[in-house]
Amino acid sequence: MSSSSLLNIGIQATQANQTALSTIGQNISNVNTEGYSRQRVDLVTRPDLSGVFVQDIERITDRFLTQQVWTDTSSYNQASAYADLSSRLDNLLAADTHSVSTALDDYFGALQSVVDDPTSTANRELVIAQSDALVKRFNNLDANLKSQAETINAQMDGYASQITSLAANIADLNAKISAAAATNRSTNDMRDQRDLLTNRLSEIVGVTVVDQSSDQYSIFIGNGQPLVIGSTGETVVSVLGVDSAQKELALVNRDEIVNINDEIVGGRVGGLIKYRDEALNDARNQLGMIAIGFAESMNEQHHLGINLNNEFGADLFTDMNDDFLQQKRISANGNNQSVLNIARVEIQQTDLLQASEYELVVGDGNKLTLYRSSDGKQVRIDQLTAAADIAAVDQDQFYRDPDGKFLSFAIDGIKVTINTGTDLIKGDRFLIQPVTSGAEDLSLSLHDGRLLALASPVKVSNDIDNQGTGAASVAVTDSKAGAFATAGELSPPIEIVFNDPASSPSGEMTYTVYDMTDPNNPVVLELDPLVGPLSDQAFTSGGGIQLDGFTVTIDNQPRPGDRFSFDFNLDGVSDNRNAFALSDLQQEKLFDHGSYQDLYGSLVEKVGTHTATSVISEQASKAVLDTTTSAQASVSGVNLDEEAAKLVQFQQAYQASAQLIRVSQTIFDSLLQSI
Template sequence: MSSFNLLSIGNQALQANQSALNTVGQNISNVNTDGYSRQRVDFVSLQDRGGVFVNDIERISDQFMVRQVWSDTSNQSFYSKMESFANELDNLLAAESTSLSNAMNEYFGALQTAVDDPTSLPARQLFLAQADALQNRINAMDVSLTRQNDSINGQIDGVISQINSITPQIASLNEDIERFSASNSVPNEMYDQRDLLIEQLAGFVDISTSFDANGSVDIYIGDGQPLVLNDRGQRLVSVQGTPDATKNEVAVEIGSRGNLLTDKISGGQLGGLIEYRESSLANAANELGRIVMAFSDSMNDQHALGVDLDGELGGLLFRDINDFELMDARVSASTSNNSIIQQDLVQITDVQALKASEYELIFNTQNSFTLTRESDGALLTQSSFALATSAADVNQDGEYYWDTGTNELTVQVDGFKLSLNAQTSFAGGDAFMIRPVRNGASDFAVALTDPRDLALAAPLSASRSIDNTGTGTISVAATDVTTSTFGTAGTMTPAIDIEISDPGTGLIYTVYEQGTATVMATGNYVAGEAIALDGYEVTLSNNPAVGDRFSVNYNTGGVSDNRNALAMSDLQLAKLIEGSSYQDVYGALVTNIGTATNVAQINAQASQAVLDVSVNQRDSISGVNLDEEATKLVQYQQAYSASAKLINVSQTIFDTLLQSI
């Protein structure tokens, strides 16, 4: 081998090992740099003892593990966001200072005090004070739920802003990587920067990726909507929901239009916010509204069946759930609808049949519709409803009437009646959001302010004749004070007498208009069986004798009567919501939210543990090990020195040859 070849080999070796030393120095200097992947020099031997050259500066990265970290980052961010909001909701519902159940206990406790002394104005005032306290508690809970919803909207906007700041950077790096790759440069640091940005992006939203031959990456979200395509990044936008304007929706901006993605987003902070809003928060708000509406309506109904200290029939204790303003607020139309609505109302027909859900009504065509119950996804097509002969005849769940001439649609289902009246015909694609119970807590308000107006007494009194020889007893309860029986204030029209007789076939009762021989009703006597009359029921019990008589009159002067107060108090344990009491249903809500919160906590902890494992595995491959780099530093330093020695030897040989000539 000539001294020239030896010099060339030494020079190549010197340059190669200098490059190796520079690479080790780069690794050591970036040991604490987020996202940095260690690099390694790829030496290649030249043929025919031609020396060595650096084929590539290899970036040590396992793309499978990198993608796994992205996926695990998305999951961890999703569950972490779910957990933070779920904890707040759980504390709101279960804490003693904010619990609805505790407030109801205090309310019914004050009512029991009024039961004990119905003529006491201080006791009545205490009851009204507790009713006001209950209103404040319920309204405050609704405000807290609304605040959470507003916070979610704000965070959705913030996350979208973060995503929109990352995607252009990824697109720009794609462009730079392609340019450097085309010039045979090694853009390792750019790959690192891009991977780190993608990891940050995965924390905000679940993504999928694909790589092309030039090293560019395309990123997709939702059902495959492009977020980054080569050197172009798409913008996400936050838009006000329609028909539900209380929810911010997510859309990808394509040209001049936005393509909604909300229902298709999963993972990341954005997915966690949306999932929590649509599940836990919506369920809690709807269930709370249903409980409150069942409570206020049943209390109002029972209070109306009593009389106050002035002998007048009871009015509203709480705001009427079918107040026109409230009925009108339960429907919202999509802003993209073609039809123009003149009036839209939701009337509550049966609080016991209500579901803790929202509904979406969509017109498939001009002449057909589908109603979706959001809580369970049940689809109720038009054919699943029975057609009534008129709107007035729609009085049972599962019925509807559609007057295409006047564009009036009436549908009754799940304890509410929907009425839509449009100026023009409905059109395919028209959508409406129906919220029968969602605003129940915010709408709740005490309507009665004067303690004298509390109707704690029953309007009718019943008595047995002092000449009766049997053991028969009588009780009476009003069922409907809107009938003619109660048409004149302070009177019963007509008062009645009941006589027991035996025509030879067993005891029978005969109801007479009091003071006359006019028979109003007759039937076989059955102990304890209610006799339904006009707006009230009479119950005879025990063993009356033939000839025994009973009377029912207006409860004139019966201010110390507490029968209606007792009936109101009994509502605390009444099974009015799917076979359960108010507080039983609330307890079930607290349990469900508590369970969901516990699951969210477990998932957050588990997803963090999984992410930690994935990060450690990735870093064990890509991360910089200082001990290893220190060893390589010595190795390459010695090789560099030997290469310099080789050049020196070559120079000595060359000088010796020159001297020998």
């Protein structure tokens, strides 16, 4: 081997080892740089013992681990976002300062005080005060839930902007990497930066990344919608969804806006959407259902009593079937082709209400399908029982006029009526929210304690000569019945007289109901000509006697000749029978799932269960992410001990290479001297 060849080998070795030392220095200096992948020099021998050269500076990564980190990052951030929001909701519902349960206890406690002494002005005003406090508790809790929804909307706006920005940056790096690779320049740092941006993107939303052989990342979002293709990054925007109060994500693709909200899984956006759909909306619907059921049942019972002015009770709380509120509960989709005149949702039976939203969709052949969001149940409206006319529609019935412009159906305790100026057209959609704003809409309608209808309008009198153990009570069923048509009177006043069993063909106790309009000339009462006079009616202890607008119940065993008189309860200041009835509603099973307290308790329990589950899911996702991240770091991360050892190794190799150059020079000098 000539000295010139030896010199060349030394020079090449020096250069190669210098590059290796520079690469090690780069690794050491970036040990704390986020997203940096360690690099390694690939040294290759030249043929025929002619030295060494640097074939490549390799970026050490594991594609599988990198992809797994993105997947696990997306899963963890979804679980974390959901757990954080669910914990806030759980604390909100359970806190005494916000709890509807606590306010209900205070309200019914005030009612019990007025039951004990209905003549007390202070007790009556306490009921008004606690009613107002309960209304505000519903309103404030609903406002907090709406505030969370508005915060989510703002976050959706921000995340849409971040996704668009990250997509544009990744697309730009795709172009730069391709250009650098084409001119044999190093792309390692740009690839690290691209992976870091992709990781940040996966924190926000779940993505699918395809690593093309041409050094390009293709990134897809939702159900395979392209977000980044080559050097092109698409735009993501937030748009109003079916519910105009909720923001959703959409992809702008060649001037076409494609809503991808229902397809998004993973990342903080996925956590927000899942929380809103599964927890927040459900909580607001259940709260609204409690408020509607509470107002309707309280108003209904209050209507059956009389106040200190001898007048039947007015609405105590909001009339939940106010025309404005009925129209507020339904909205037409902005893309509908039919022209909507007016639409309403009436609360028909509170015990059948569901804490859910619905969507009515017009399909082929004007087939009408109702989708219930809480459980995904589908109902074909046009296959319900047909009603005679629009006013006669009752539960599980529908009516559609021949012109196709009037539609009404009743299901789940609600009655929906839609009037369009044109026929409903395939693709038309209507969002129905029967209970969503119930807590927001609740208000106190009565503000004067004297107007509390705590007394029953019917007074019961036992004849002083009664010999039996019979005890009569009255339950008013209709304050608008003919018996109460004249203010301050029972028309007619009646008397129930028990007859001698011996005079009955059956030998059993019977009674006769008399019209006592003229006490000196009582006549047998006849409510229905088809039924006839109410004389010699079979008596059953505890059985209800149905009269006009009220029901009489006589317990125990009367004796023949016993009499019970019923008249208007004029100036019944100390009467508390309707107050008792109002108070007893606390324990009544007014809903399909129980009482007010039962339903609120189940809401708190459900949210608590979701929260506990989400926290466990967050912890599990974090453990998985930590494991994957550690595995990736073991491959791509910089190990200072390992780099220090390599530093010594290549330093010695560099010194030896320099010595090789000196030896070559010495040989060459010796040759010159020998000539």
